[in-house]
Amino acid sequence: MNASTSHPLAPAPRTFGEAVQRARSDPGYGAFLLLRIGFTVLPIAFGLDKFTNVLTTWENYLAPWIADLSPFSAHQTMWVVGVIEIVAGLAVAVKPRYAAFVVAAWLAGIVINLLSYPGFYDVALRDFGLMLAALTLGRLALAYDPAWHRHTVAARNLSAA
Template identity: 60%
Template sequence: MTTDTTAAERTSTGVGADRAFLLLRTVFTIAPIAFGLDKFAEWLTDWEQYLAPWVNDILPGSAHQAMLTVGVIEVVAGIAVAVVPRYGALLVAGWLAGIIVNLVTMGEYYDVALRDFGLLVGALALAALAFDRAKPAA
């Protein structure tokens, strides 16, 4: 006895997965690039307020210089999601984990840390979908 699904079931599921992949890939390309560029423009917020003092103490330079470096890394991560989503999504997930640790150790911004945890799960979902697309058809 076989457990293969019918062609209609595979198509229906595949369309939903394709749409989810496209939505996640789009948001995890645009958001890191937008946030990265805003580290230079500072239209959205004063990003330095989110840098834990202990992180600032171990990094060379000022908090402002650290945020500019963060901006470059975020732009690169967004581009990586666009070009190689299975690895770019893992890069974004790792980056979000670092942001969460930074925020939680500050003892502030738990709401932002929780939001970033949700984003981290979304990035992992994108990676899972991207790795599925890399598998040869059976």
């Protein structure tokens, strides 16, 4: 790390302008910020579209065996998927350190779904790439997003000592 880059554990920027400035001077933080924005906005957008089907008819992407397992219709199952995707996007916005790995696991499930029947192998490959990007966000978040700590009496006593 040279003088023009900030330390990964430096305090988080308080404003959007500070975040942009840090992204310009620290390429690792820039990658973290881009992935965080992407994995916040896109899952929310795709989740909302599960209710409107503007982009596509989402039920077509649901493997028949998964539709058979669901207690809901394929259309209703995709509504549940939409809610999960919206929550995942919001979770990445709040705490990417943990949520990125949840999103990666979700994408792994989507890849398995798409590989389990013919016709969507290209989409499965794309989603595999997104899964790798989510794992990358998680790894970067370990450096750029501070952990949540329990505030126990023992921890407070140790920090006071």
